[in-house]
Amino acid sequence: MKLPRDISATQLIKHLRIFGYDITRQKGSHIRLTTKLNGEHHLTIPNHDSLKLGTLSSIINDVAIHFNQTKEDVVEKLFN
Numbered sequence: 001m002k003l004p005r006d007i008s009a010t011q012l013i014k015h016l017r018i019f020g021y022d023i024t025r026q027k028g029s030h031i032r033l034t035t036k037l038n039g040e041h042h043l044t045i046p047n048h049d050s051l052k053l054g055t056l057s058s059i060i061n062d063v064a065i066h067f068n069q070t071k072e073d074v075v076e077k078l079f080n
Contacts, residue, residue, distance in 0.1 A: 001076055010047075015079065019035055020037040021035045022034060030045070031045050041062075043059060045059060
């Protein structure tokens with residue numbers, strides 16, 4: 001499955017709630033999310049209207065590694 005090309009940080013944060021991520025803090029234009037599922041894990045997302053494809057790919061890869069899933073599985077759960 002292909003990654004969405006024009007997803008905003010706000011939209012991604014809503015999708016990441018599936019994996020238990022909640023906003024824990026914001027400093028400037030960066031938002032930090034934390035989940036307690038499968039151990040504690042933190043993500044930092046730039047608060048942009050449209051995330052760059054490489055940034056989105058890296059965030060999804062971090063989630064996949066933390067939850068011991070493939071990147072494709074995570075993409076399917078987030079965007080379907």
